[in-house]
Amino acid sequence: MIDWFDQKKIKETSVIVAGVGATGNEVLKNLSLLGIGRIHIVDFDRIEEHNLTRTVLFNEKDIGRYKAEVAAEACLHLDPSIKVSHKSGDLWKSLSIRQIKSFDAVFCCVDNHEARIRLNELCLWAQVDLYNLAIDSRYVAVEKYPFSKDRGCACYQCNLPASVYKGLRERYSCGWLRKKAFEEKKVPTTAITAGIAGASACSLFLQRDHKDSPQGSLRMYVDTISLNTTVAYLDHQEDCFCSSIFYDYIYFKVKNKPTGVPIRCNGVEKDFPVYLSDKVVLDVICRNCGTIRAINGNAESYDESLAYCSDCNALSNDVVIKDTLNFEELSARFSETVLPVKFLYFCKGDHQVLLEMEA
Amino acid sequence: MEELSIIIRTADKSRKAEIGISPSHKVSDIIEGAIYNWALPKDNDYTIINATSNKVLNPSDTLQYSEIRNGDILEIQPVLTAGRR
Numbered sequence: 001m002i003d004w005f006d007q008k009k010i011k012e013t014s015v016i017v018a019g020v021g022a023t024g025n026e027v028l029k030n031l032s033l034l035g036i037g038r039i040h041i042v043d044f045d046r047i048e049e050h051n052l053t054r055t056v057l058f059n060e061k062d063i064g065r066y067k068a069e070v071a072a073e074a075c076l077h078l079d080p081s082i083k084v085s086h087k088s089g090d091l092w093k094s095l096s097i098r099q100i101k102s103f104d105a106v107f108c109c110v111d112n113h114e115a116r117i118r119l120n121e122l123c124l125w126a127q128v129d130l131y132n133l134a135i136d137s138r139y140v141a142v143e144k145y146p147f148s149k150d151r152g153c154a155c156y157q158c159n160l161p162a163s164v165y166k167g168l169r170e171r172y173s174c175g176w177l178r179k180k181a182f183e184e185k186k187v188p189t190t191a192i193t194a195g196i197a198g199a200s201a202c203s204l205f206l207q208r209d210h211k212d213s214p215q216g217s218l219r220m221y222v223d224t225i226s227l228n229t230t231v232a233y234l235d236h237q238e239d240c241f242c243s244s245i246f247y248d249y250i251y252f253k254v255k256n257k258p259t260g261v262p263i264r265c266n267g268v269e270k271d272f273p274v275y276l277s278d279k280v281v282l283d284v285i286c287r288n289c290g291t292i293r294a295i296n297g298n299a300e301s302y303d304e305s306l307a308y309c310s311d312c313n314a315l316s317n318d319v320v321i322k323d324t325l326n327f328e329e330l331s332a333r334f335s336e337t338v339l340p341v342k343f344l345y346f347c348k349g350d351h352q353v354l355l356e357m358e359a
Numbered sequence: 360m361e362e363l364s365i366i367i368r369t370a371d372k373s374r375k376a377e378i379g380i381s382p383s384h385k386v387s388d389i390i391e392g393a394i395y396n397w398a399l400p401k402d403n404d405y406t407i408i409n410a411t412s413n414k415v416l417n418p419s420d421t422l423q424y425s426e427i428r429n430g431d432i433l434e435i436q437p438v439l440t441a442g443r444r
Contacts, residue, residue: 022441111441134439139370141439161387161418163404164438185402187441219415221408221436223370230434232408232415 004210007035014038015205016106018091018119020045020067022054022189023133024109026198028071029056032078034202039075040103041086042094043068054191092118092342097356098253100126104148105205108132111187113164120156121277123147124242125249125343125354129208131201132156135193140222142200143234146208146215154217154234155242177281177304177319193224246352249345256338256357270328277342280325281306282333284317296333298340363422364429367393368410370436382423386416393435404438 013036017024020043031039047055047062047070057074058067066088075084087094091110100106100122108119108130116132123130124147132143146153200220207213217234236242279299285292286309295302299321309316330339343356360382367389368375374397380389390405399405407416409425410432416425427433 113440116440135441136437136439139437139439141436159406159415159417161390161404161406161438167404187439189441219408221370223372226372228370228372230408230410230413230436232410232413234415235417237417 004207010034010206011037013105014040014103016040016042016095016100016103017071017109018042018095018106019109019111019115020055020057020071021051021109021111022191022194023135023197023201024067024107025055025057025071026194027107027109027133027201028075029078030198030202032075032082034206035079036082038083038103039072039085040099041068041071041075041084042089042091043071044088044090054189054194056191091115092122095122096253097122097125097251097343097354100128103128105129105131105208107201107205113160113168116156117160120145121241124155124245127247129205130156131205133197133201135189135197137188137190137193138224140193140197140200140220140224142197142204142220143218144204144208145217150216151247152236154236155240157242158217158237158240159234177299177302177306177321196222196224249352249354252353252355253358254355256359270331271326272346272348273324273326274330274344274346276323276325276344278340279321279323280340282320282322284309284319286312286316287318288312288314288316294333296337296340301340360423363427363431365422365427366430366432368432368434369393369397369399370434380422382427383421385419385421386425387418389422389433390418390435399435400437405435406438408434408436410434 015031015036017027017039020028020041028039045067047058047065047067049063052058052060057071062070068086068088072084072086075082106119106123106128108116110116120130127147129148130145134141145155214231218231219234220229220231222229281295281297281299281302283292283294284306288309289312291309291311306319307315307317339357341357343354345352345354362379363382364377364379366375366377386407390407393399394401408414409416409427
C-alpha cells in the first residue's frame with residue numbers, strides 16, 4: 001500500500017538500540033510498530049519516576065526495574081512476532097564487535113559524549129551503520145554514519161569540536177582517573193523533541209537504500225519551535241582516529257586469560273606498538289618515598305584516590321596510564337594477569353590485526 | 360587576502376549578523392566571537408554549518424580551507440548530548 005515501504009525487507013532487518021531513555025523509547029516504539037525482525041536492547045539503568053514523562057514504553061508499576069528488560073517486554077506487547085533480546089549493562093562491556101557485526105544498524109540513544117564516542121568506535125570496527133540521536137528541550141539532532149557502505153565516510157568524532165574533548169578531560173584527573181566529585185550537567189528534554197528524533201532516525205534508517213535517500217554521513221538538525229530544519233553533510237577528517245582503521249583488518253576473538261594471544265605474535269617485532277581499546281593504569285610512583293606499585297588495571301576501575309600515597313600520607317603519587325604498549329611491555333606485564341581491555345590492534349606488514357577479548 | 364562578507368546566525372534565528380572576516384581565520388574563531396558577542400551559554404559546545412552549501416564545518420579549519428564564499432550563511436548550532444534521561 002505504501003510504495004516505499006517493503007514489509008518483507010523490514011522483517012529481515014535487525015538493529016541494536018543502545019540507551020532506552022526518551023529517544024530510545026521512541027525508536028523502539030516505531031521499530032516495533034513497523035514490524036522489524038530483530039531488536040537487541042542495551043541499557044545499564046533502572047526506571048525512575050522522572051523518566052515517565054518522556055517514555056512511552058514505561059509506566060508507574062515499572063519503577064525500579066531495568067529499562068532494557070521493561071522495554072523488551074513492551075516491544076513484544078506491540079508486536080509479538082518480532083524477536084527481542086536485551087542486556088542490562090554497560091554498552092562498552094555488553095556489546096562485542098562480533099555481536100554488532102550480526103546487526104544491520106545501531107541506534108545510539110545515550111546521553112553523553114563518552115558513550116557516543118565508544119559506540120562510534122565499535123560501529124566503525126564492526127562496519128555497521130550508526131544512527132546517533134540527541135535532543136534537548138528545543139532542538140533535535142539526528143546523524144547517520146553509513147559505515148557498512150561508505151568506507152570513507154565521516155565518523156562521529158571527525159567533526160566534534162575541541163571543546164567537547166576539553167569537557168571530557170574535566171571529568172578526569174591524573175590523566176584518565178575519574179574525579180569523585182564530578183557532577184554531570186542535567187539537560188532537560190521533552191517528549192516532543194524525543195518523538196521527532198525517534199521518527200526522523202527511523203525514517204532515515206528505513207529509507208537508507210532508497211534511490212532518493214541522501215548519501216554519506218549527515219546531520220539533520222530541527223528547531224522544534226521555529227520548525228526550521230537543516231540537513232548538513234559531514235566530511236571525513238584525515239586526522240581523525242578513524243583514518244587509522246583498515247577496512248579489511250584481520251579479526252580474532254581470543255580468550256582473555258593470562259597466557260592469552262596478545263603476548264606473542266609470530267612475525268611481529270617486540271617493539272612494535274600495540275594499541276589498546278582502553279586506558280590502562282600501569283604503575284603508581286610516589287614522588288616522595290620512591291615506592292613503585294604495579295597496578296596493571298583498566299583506568300576506568302580507579303579514581304583520583306590512586307594519587308594518594310598511604311606511606312607518605314600525601315597526594316604524592318604519579319600515575320602511569322597508557323593506551324599504547326609494545327609486545328615486550330605486554331609480555332612483561334600481562335603474562336600472568338588478564339589484559340584489562342576490550343580489544344587491541346596492531347599492524348603486521350600491510351595488514352591490521354584486531355584481537356577482541358572474550359571474558 | 361581579501362575579506363569575506365558572510366552572514367552568521369544562531370540556530371533559533373534570534374541572532375543574525377553580517378560580518379567581514381579574513382579567510383585565514385579559523386571556523387572556531389567565529390564560534391568564539393558569537394559566544395562572546397551574543398552572550399551564548401558558555402557551558403554548551405557549538406558547531407557550525409554552512410547553510411548555503413549544507414556542509415558541517417570543521418572548527419579547526421580556516422574559512423579558506425572550508426571553501427566559504429561571499430554571501431554564505433553560517434549557522435551556529437549547540438552540540439546536543441542528551442537523549443537517555
